[in-house]
Amino acid sequence: MNINDLKIVSLVAEQGSFAAASRVLSVDPSSVSRTVAAVEARLGLRLFRRSTRSLSATEEGKIYLSRLRPLLDELDQAQDAAREVSRRPSGTLRLTASVAFAHKCIVPHLSDFQALYPDIALEILPSDANLDLTANAIDLAIRLAPSPSGDLVSTKLMGTVYRVIASPEYLSRSGPLSKPEDLQAHNCLRFALPEFRTRWRFRSGGDAPTDVPVSGNLIIANALSLRQAALNGLGPALLADWLINDDIARGTLVDLFPDTDCTATEFDTAAWALYPSRSYLPSKVRVAIDFLREKLR
Structure with missing residues (x-):
């Protein structure tokens, strides 16, 4: 026929x-x-x-x-x-990620990506809301979660770890912070997501997880701003490793419990690449996923 x-x-x-x-x-x-x-x-x-x-x-x-x-x-x-x-990847790639992840983990690598794939035009849409991929004609989304949910196809880019940190300035004038339970006496900086507001979870070695109630007079909906508040000495905060590893290495932030696992949701979390269709993956999306996985690893 x-x-x-x-x-x-x-x-x-x-x-x-x-x-x-x-x-x-x-x-x-x-x-x-x-x-x-x-x-x-x-x-x-x-x-x-x-x-x-x-x-x-x-x-x-x-x-x-x-x-x-x-x-x-x-x-x-x-x-x-x-x-x-048989041809070089081309076209416009629309990518969304949280504001902090885009700033810290994507934008620094854009020059390398453009050198490898000069025929791909990038549109980066930083947003702390989970934008609808179909409604916004988005090719690729990066989401941070224990595991992705919904109908989108997902692939893991990298594992993530959370740490409780504070600035040396804050620690010099605060009360003791030698164990997670001490956080109850401190003015903690809290992320605006519901699961981050009222308690943080800790696990040491093979022990069962412990939930520690947290409170404070500052709640921030953006991870970059939350990090800056911690750098300014306003209190302890729970933040992802990819956002504060450089600060810990420089000594501008201190990892308060380096031998303890910390989280607000699940201990095993990751950055996931999500895209709409399993049946057909354009080459511009495929090379972007491979590129990010290699860089973020």
Whole structure:
């Protein structure tokens, strides 16, 4: 069966008439009619009911056409995927991540990415809200979570660890902070997410996790601002390692419990790359995922 003929049959069904389909194809309506008739003859069944005023699918036609359209789409995607193998990745890549993750983990590597893939135009959409990928035409999202949920396809970029930190200035004037339970007497800096507000979790060695209530008069909805508040000596904060490792190395922040696992949700958390479709992954998205996984590792 000729694929182009099948595409014409599908187009007739979508447009609702031979005339409308012929206008899309810029051909004579009689040519479209002959093509449909030839397909029907080869199939041995009638796909459409014709009259002088209307055209509608027969019962057999509805079944056939409902199965035909996804197959044609799959063929087009297979052709596009095969072509992309032989050419450099190109096009516009729209990527979203949290404001802090974009600032700390993506933007510093953009020059390397552009040197490798000069034909890819990047649109970075930093947002602390989980943007809808379909509604916002987003190709790739980076989400931080114990495990991704929903219908999106996901792949792990890197594991993440949380630490409780404070500035040397704060520690010089604060009360003792030798164990997690001491946090109850301190004005903790808290992230605005519900699970971060009221208690932090700790685990040492093989011991069972311990929940420590936390409180404080400053709640911040952005991790970069929360880090800056900690650097300014306003109190202890619970932050991801990728955001504060450099500060700990420089001594501008102190890891309060280096031998203890810390979290607000689950102890095993990660940065995940999420994208909409499992059946077809454009090369621009594939190379971006591979690039980020290599850089973040």
